Every structure is written in C-alpha cells, then in structure tokens.
Amino acid sequence: MKNKISINSEVSLVEIIISILIFAIAGAVMLNCFGSARFAQMKANDKVEAGNKVQSIAEMIRSFDTSIEADEYLAENFRLLKTTENEKVYVVFYDKYWKLCMEGNEEINNEYFITVKTSTAFADSGELKQFVITSEKIKPYAFINTDKETSKLYEIETKKFFLSYAGR
Amino acid sequence: MERKDYRTSDISVGMGGSLIVVILVVLCLTVFSVLSFSTAYSDLKLTEKAEEMTYDYYKINGKAEEKLSDIYTVLISVNGNLKEAGTAEAFFNNAKIKLTEIYGVSVSETNNGTLKAYYESLGDKNQKICVTLNIMYDEINHSSCCTIETWNLSPIELPDYEQQNIDLWEGFE
Numbered sequence: 001m002k003n004k005i006s007i008n009s010e011v012s013l014v015e016i017i018i019s020i021l022i023f024a025i026a027g028a029v030m031l032n033c034f035g036s037a038r039f040a041q042m043k044a045n046d047k048v049e050a051g052n053k054v055q056s057i058a059e060m061i062r063s064f065d066t067s068i069e070a071d072e073y074l075a076e077n078f079r080l081l082k083t084t085e086n087e088k089v090y091v092v093f094y095d096k097y098w099k100l101c102m103e104g105n106e107e108i109n110n111e112y113f114i115t116v117k118t119s120t121a122f123a124d125s126g127e128l129k130q131f132v133i134t135s136e137k138i139k140p141y142a143f144i145n146t147d148k149e150t151s152k153l154y155e156i157e158t159k160k161f162f163l164s165y166a167g168r
Numbered sequence: 169m170e171r172k173d174y175r176t177s178d179i180s181v182g183m184g185g186s187l188i189v190v191i192l193v194v195l196c197l198t199v200f201s202v203l204s205f206s207t208a209y210s211d212l213k214l215t216e217k218a219e220e221m222t223y224d225y226y227k228i229n230g231k232a233e234e235k236l237s238d239i240y241t242v243l244i245s246v247n248g249n250l251k252e253a254g255t256a257e258a259f260f261n262n263a264k265i266k267l268t269e270i271y272g273v274s275v276s277e278t279n280n281g282t283l284k285a286y287y288e289s290l291g292d293k294n295q296k297i298c299v300t301l302n303i304m305y306d307e308i309n310h311s312s313c314c315t316i317e318t319w320n321l322s323p324i325e326l327p328d329y330e331q332q333n334i335d336l337w338e339g340f341e
Contacts, residue, residue, distance in 0.1 A: 012183070022190055026198065027194075033205050034201050036205055036208075037204040037207070037208040040209050041211060044208065044214070047219060051218065123241050125237060125240035125244050126240065128234060155219075155223065156223050157227055158226035159229075159231075
C-alpha cells in the first residue's frame with residue numbers, strides 16, 4: 001500500500017518556527033490585555049462595593065444629632081489609629097469578600113481598609129466637623145496602577161454641623 | 169496479511185497552512201481580549217463617574233452645612249446683643265441685616281412675621297443644594313429658633329428642550 005504522509009512533509013520547520021514566534025508575540029500582548037481587563041473589572045467591582053460602604057458610613061454620621069453620638073459610633077465600629085488636638089483618624093479592615101475583619105485577625109485576612117479622618121472646628125453655635133472617608137486596597141492591582149503602594153478606591157469629603165443643643 | 173496504516177491521509181494542509189491557522193487563532197483571541205478589555209474599562213469609567221458625582225454631592229452638602237453654621241452663629245450673636253430687652257421686630261431687623269452679609273444668603277419676611285433665609289450650595293457636576301430656613305423668635309424666652317424647611321438637591325442647569333424642535337412625521341393627510 002502506498003503511504004501518504006503529506007501533512008508532515010509539507011510543513012517545514014521554518015513555518016513552525018514563524019508560527020510559534022507570531023503566537024508568542026501576539027500571546028504576550030493578549031495576555032496583557034486579558035490581565036488588564038480582569039483587573040479593571042475587579043477594580044470596578046471593588047469601587048462599587050467601596051462606594052456602598054463609604055456612603056453608608058457618611059449617612060450614619062450625618063444622621064446623628066450630636067457630635068458625641070457620632071464620636072461614639074466611630075469609637076464602637078472603628079479602631080482609633082491616630083489622634084491629635086482636634087483631629088482623629090479611625091480605621092476598619094475588610095477581607096477579600098468585603099466582610100469585616102475580626103479584631104486580631106486584621107493583619108492576616110485584610111485586603112481593604114476604610115479610614116475616617118475627623119477634624120473639628122468650633123463655633124459659637126456648635127461644632128462643625130469635617131469627615132474625610134477613604135477606602136483603599138492594601139495591595140495594588142496587577143497590570144493596572146502597579147506603580148502605587150496602595151490603590152485608592154473611593155473618597156468622600158463632607159462636613160456636618162452639630163448644634164450646641166441637640167436638634168435643629 | 170495486509171497492515172493498515174492510519175497515518176495515511178489524503179488531506180493536505182499545504183505550504184503555509186499552519187501559519188494561516190495560527191493567524192486566525194491569534195486574530196480571534198485578539199478580538200476577544202480587546203472586547204473584554206473595552207467592557208471592563210467602560211465599567212471602570214462608569215464607576216469613576218459615579219464616584220465623582222457622589223464626591224461632589226457630599227462636598228456641596230458640606231458647604232451647605234458650613235453656611236448653616238454661619239447662620240446659626242449670626243443668629244446667636246444677634247440674640248446675644250439684644251439680650252432680654254429684645255423684641256421680635258428688633259431681632260428680625262438685626263438678623264436680616266447680619267444674614268444678608270453672609271455671601272449667597274437671601275432673606276425675606278413672611279406673612280406671619282417670621283424670616284425666611286435661602287441659600288444655594290453649588291457643585292461642579294451640575295448639582296446644587298437649595299436650603300430654605302425658617303427663623304423664628306420667642307419673645308417670652310427671648311430666644312431665636314431656626315428650622316430647616318427645605319434641603320433639596322437639584323440640577324443647576326436643566327437641558328433646554330425648547331430649542332430642539334424636531335419635525336415629527338404627522339402622518340398621511
């Protein structure tokens with residue numbers, strides 16, 4: 001019987017090398033593209049989640065009638081990181097599923113953190129408190145913003161006036 | 169006995185066939201990667217836009233609170249100046265003068281003898297907060313009181329639909 005091994009015979013080594021080269025070059029570009037897409041999508045999802053958390057904190061603070069209530073809420077739900085004369089920085093850690101990290105476990109599972117920076121300006125009528133609430137990811141996203149140490153996800157800045165006596 | 173050779177085939181890829189297959193695969197993968205990146209990037213841009221709007225909203229809210237604190241400070245100082253000899257009329261007259269000195273605050277008198285203060289806090293993203301305050305004075309206790317009547321978020325400029333006259337098809341006569 002006559003043997004026909006035409007497939008193997010007609011594909012030259014040069015052709016295979018060229019094919020592999022093209023695939024390698026295009027693969028490197030595509031891998032970068034796929035990687036960027038994945039991490040951009042992850043960042044978008046994290047931004048939505050961070051926005052929900054940050055806005056929820058801001059609305060909680062805005063709902064209080066007195067600054068004491070706001071301070072109590074922050075002291076109960078956050079860890080005091082830094083305190084100066086009229087400025088306080090609170091922090092809270094979240095794991096990769098945006099669940100609160102239990103106290104003591106922060107260093108192991110933490111992936112994200114939210115800081116609340118409060119500063120107070122006193123007036124005759126009451127206190128004007130400024131809140132800067134920032135959400136950040138501890139490790140930067142691969143492929144996108146690799147040059148930064150942390151990746152800022154969401155930030156809001158607001159002020160709340162607390163009258164000397166409760167209620168307005 | 170005749171032995172079958174399974175390697176035997178009549179199909180021939182030919183010279184450059186594998187190269188064409190590789191190019192096709194690369195082309196498909198490139199299209200998929202570009203599509204997935206553009207979808208993810210547009211999602212990211214959308215969330216960034218939402219973040220900017222939220223940031224602006226809380227910023228103007230803070231500005232409105234700051235102005236509210238200024239108004240309260242003015243009211244307390246006017247009340248303190250009048251002390252126990254003060255009447256409602258004197259309080260409102262003084263308060264009106266002092267409040268109009270605050271930038272962006274307009275004051276008007278109402279029919280029931282109270283004052284109404286109005287101010288706006290403008291943002292960068294076509295949104296503003298309009299605040300209306302009711303200022304009252306208790307002559308018995310010689311104390312002023314201020315309540316928030318409205319605290320509304322609204323756009324600064326609405327789209328002008330009047331200039332866009334679209335000729336609609338009116339049907340057959």
